[in-house]
Amino acid sequence: MANEICYHCGTDCGSKPVVYDDKPFCCNGCKTVYQILNENELSCYYDFEEAPGKIPEEIKGKYNYLDNEQIVEKLYDFRDGQTSVITFYIPHIHCSSCIWVLENLNKLHKAISNSQVNFPKKEVRITFNNIKISLKQVVELLSSIGYEPFISLEDTTVSKRKVDRSLIYKLGVAGFAFGNIMLLSFPEYFQSNEYWLDKYKPLFRIIIFVMALPVVFYAANEYFISAYKGLKHKILNIDVPIVLGIVVLFLRSTYEIFFNIGQGYLDSLSGFVFFLLLGKIFQQQTYSFLSFERDYKSYFPVAVTKINKDRSESNIAVYDVKEGDRLLIRNNELIPTDGILISGNAQIDYSFVTGESLPVAKKSGDKLFAGGKQMTGAIEMDVLQTVSQSYLTQLWSNDVFSDHKVSTIKNLTDSISKRFTIIVLIIAFLAGAYWYFKDVTMVANVVTAVLIVACPCALALSAPFALGNMLRIFGKQKLYLKNTAVIENLSKIDTIIFDKTGTITTNRTKISFDGIPLSQDEKQAVKSVLRSSNHPLSRMLYNEFEGDEQLEVDAFNEVVGKGLEGTVNHYHIKLGSADFVHVKEDQSVQTQSFISINNNIKGKFIFENSYRDGIEDIFNELKDNYRLGILSGDNEGEKEMLKALLPRDTDLIFNQKPSDKLDYIKNKQGSGGNVLMVGDGLNDAGALAQSNVGIVVSENINVFSPASDGIIDATKFNVLPHFIKLSRKTLKVIKLSFVLSFIYNFIGMLFAITGNLSPIVAAILMPLSSISVVIFVTIATNYVAKSTKFTSVNKT
Amino acid sequence: MDIIFLMISVSIVIAIIFFVLFIKSVKSGQYDDLYTPSVRMLFEDEFINDESKIKETKSINQITNK
Incomplete structure (x- = not known):
């Protein structure tokens, strides 16, 4: 008979569900939630979604x-x-x-x-x-x-983040001005020398001018600031020609309007700013449910329980913890700093730090490191270091975290815009010189026209739209990037470094048995004994065994940190560490559990992290184009195995402290490498921050992950090479769209040089070039993404 | 034809009214969360008030008044 599913949380209820109100529940916790909601007229909770709930956690004392x-x-x-x-x-x-x-x-x-x-x-x-x-x-x-x-x-x-809405305001201002100016400019485009039009022309122009003022001085102000900053550092970034265009457009239009020469180009100007801001908004797409800036602070608790000299408990802020304090760490609480275990059964889960999913057992007197989570019951510890000086947290005093990451890779658009600006200035100069000799009155006209037409609207839009669209495509494939610049950096990677535990291994544990095979009866007996234990390893083993017949266990005894024993029928089963089962300790570094039945040693269970599916394929796919490396905080236990698994020239480096990892990446960059770091735990945080692109592999993207440039869902890990390939193709699309926008600039230039750039030509050419470039990059990036078949490799 | 003064001023005033409304709505946070309101608007007062089900000892009181 299939087991029923819990009405509240959807987990399997097992063979004995808790029944209440004719509904099955997996545990009393779930039943209580149902009761609470039902009594308060909130039982509709279960109507919107099936089994929406979560087993409530035991929180007594925690808050x-x-x-x-x-x-x-x-x-x-x-x-x-x-x-x-x-x-x-x-x-x-x-x-x-x-x-x-x-x-x-x-x-x-x-x-x-x-x-x-x-x-x-x-x-x-x-x-x-x-x-x-x-x-x-x-x-x-x-x-x-x-x-x-x-x-x-x-x-x-951290002070509460303020929402920055200025971009939306600016877009609103530019859009408002663009629409209204366009409307008021229209009459002049179509009719000239009409009586009424001539009469109201000055009024129209003044209104247009007033509306254009906030566009130039408010909506476009970021471009001025950025261009100024660029020039100060002697960089001709894309904002320099943009600002040049805006300024020339505005000055010439002002001149024309006030000297009653023409209507000016203010509609083109506001449209131009509007499109640029639109590109910015498109590029700004972020994943609000993810955070890419987290450090240990978003993981550490606010306060801890201190045990005073007179054994009374008090709550103190985590920053007030001093050396020598005695702390009480409850079940599922985090160890805030380095210390020594005094009492209690410690099973520490370091998965957030190292990625290792198996908890580590500690005896009293052992050293505990910050960042671990206590898994079974309460423990007491003596503090050795203040929070900010612990083994883990002192990593954050490294300069990498205080400096903003300065992109060592030059942005494609900016590197093109440098040449672009110079060429435009030369053309403007030559055209001016030509007209100087032919017709002096035309010089100013032609030079400004060249600068107006050269305004790189399409050029400036292609990268934001191409990258913004690709960011979305990546997001759908569960690689969440911090911003669009990451795609560009990703395409320039030549070295890829992986963390081992939790990154190329999964958090699912593979259990293998080494010894005399157990009979079906024995297995059933072992399972029954395991049922009574809450030790993580026991739970794992319990799930591994088949059959759910429940046998009665006599003389059950669990020795904390050692093992457990019990008698089922005529089997006396002992399960646990080597000295508990009386086996000679071997020098294996693996996590293992020995078993004896009626004092006959049967063998041992070995718990291993299994490597992710297709890890070999990924490395083989990447080895031709990239230098590869593995950087692990663990000992060399699995070196030989990895060597066999991975291409021969992969660097394998073990026993790395968090700061060593950071230095290793720095070294690689020093020798000219562009490094992609793929990691998962807090101990990779330094390497992730130092690398050109740092990507975190996460089994559950909603839980904590350290600061990075991107977060990839673990199920998509084997598609990583495709993402890199795709980012390269995106850059190709951008280059193609540059060609397209140069063609537009060329056409416009012909009008400008011959002195024929009328406001109407500018008003048509500018939106046309922008929109067609946007359409082109959107279609092209979608096409490229489609032709890279994510599904074909996605076996898991 | 002087009516055109009136028409232009009316049209611009209307445009400005909408612009101000837009700014106000941004300021009030309407654009901060574009998803939740779309779900919220589908809820009605779906409270089930079945007297027989309300037990005498409300377990919620035990929890909050501890």
Whole structure:
């Protein structure tokens, strides 16, 4: 019989579901959430989406620190005598049911007056009466229905991000001016020497002029600033010819209008700025639910529990932790700094730091490193270092993190614009010289016309649209890049360095058995014994065995950090470390668990991280064009195996500390390499920041990942070579579109040099060239992406 | 034909009104979250108020008043 699925969270209920209200639940936690929602008229939660919930986590005591006003002060968005407003990040927000239930929080507690979800950011903003309900109670309320907020150190140290909406305003201003100026310019284009038109011409022109002012001085101001900065550093970036065009367009139009010579080119000018800003918006597309700037702060807790001399507990802010303090780390809490384990059963999960998914057992007296997560029960530790000086966090004092990453690779558009600007100036000069001898009155006219026509609108638009579109295509294929410049950098990569654990290995553990095969009866007995244990390795083994007949276990005993034993029928089973099972310890570095039945040693289970599918293919595909390397923090245990698996000239470097990884990348760059670093954990953070492109492999993109240029979903890891190829093709598309826009410039130049550039020609040529270039790059990038078949390699 | 003064001023005033409305809507954060409102508008007051189901001891009170 197939097991029922939990009504609340959708997990398999196993053989004994908790039944309540005729509905199956996998555990009491889920049942309680259902009860809560049902009693508060919120059972519609289950109608929008099937099984939308999450098993509520045990949080007892975890949020005690929220009662400490000093610590939580910075968490609030707003606070006065009665009302508090706070924004929480809740990773579980994933469907319409979530939005509905979170926006109806006032049904659960009257003191909550309003709650609003921002779905793309997975945030909820809660307004509550702080006299009737405390912050801690709000958090506990959220947790009780399965929406535990994620509160990290970052929330208290970083001032709330301000939303920058200036680009939208500027686009609005430019669009408004463009439309209205176009409308008012129209009569003059079509009719000349008409009585009424002549009469109102000055009025029209003045209105046009007034509307163009904010376009030049407000909407386009960033281009002026950027061009000025470029010139200051002696770089002719693309904004220099843009600004030159804008200035010439504006001055000549002003001159024409005030001396009643013509209507000027202000419609072209505002259209030009409008299109440029449109390109900027298109390029600015980001993934608001992802963060590419995280460091350890967004992962570390706000406060920890300190055990005072008199054994009383108090909550202190994590930055106040001093050397010699004794801390209590509860189940699922994070170790904030380096220390020594004093008591308790420590199983530390370092997956966020190293990518290693198997927890490590520690005995009292062992050293604990910052960044690990305690997995089983509470432990006590003595602090050796303050938070900012720990093994892990001192990495962030490296210059790489304080300096903004200066792109060593020159942007394609800027390198072209340098030549472009020089050529345009030469042409303007030559044309001016020619007309000087032929007809002096035409000189100013022709020179300004050349500069107007040369305004590289199409040129400036092709890269933003091509890269912006490609960014979206990458996003659909689950490679999320920070910005469009990453695509350009990616196309210039010549060295690729991989981290080992968690990057080229999966977090799924492969369990193999070495020894005398177990009989079916024995397997059933072992499984029954394992059922009673919560140790992570036991859970893994438990899932590995088939059959679900439940046998009674006698004399069950679990020795913390050693192993477990129990008697099932006539089998006495012992499972655990070498000395627990009385086997001679071998020198293997692998994680293993020995088993004996009735004191006969049967063999051992070996837990290994398995390599990702197709890892060999990826390396073989990349080896011809790129220098490859593996940079691992682990010991050399798997060196031989990797050697066999990977192409011969792959660098294999082990025992690397986080700062070593950073230096290694720096070295490679010193010898002229453009390095792509592929990593996953906090220990790669330095290397990721130092490399030209740093990409993080993530099993679940919603959980923490260190600062990087891009995040790739682990299932798409084997498509990585295609992404690099595609980024190269994108650059080719941009180059082709440059050719197209040069043709337009050439045509315009013919009008300009012969002195025939009328406002109407400019008004037609400018939008035509911009729009056709945008259409061209959009179609071309889509075509290129389609011809690179992502699906054919996507076996997993 | 002096009516054209009136027409132009009216058209520009209307354009400016819309422009101001646009600026206001941006300022109020309308463009910050383009997804959630599209879901929110589909919700109605879907509260199920079934007296028989409301137990005497509300478990929620136990949780928040601890």
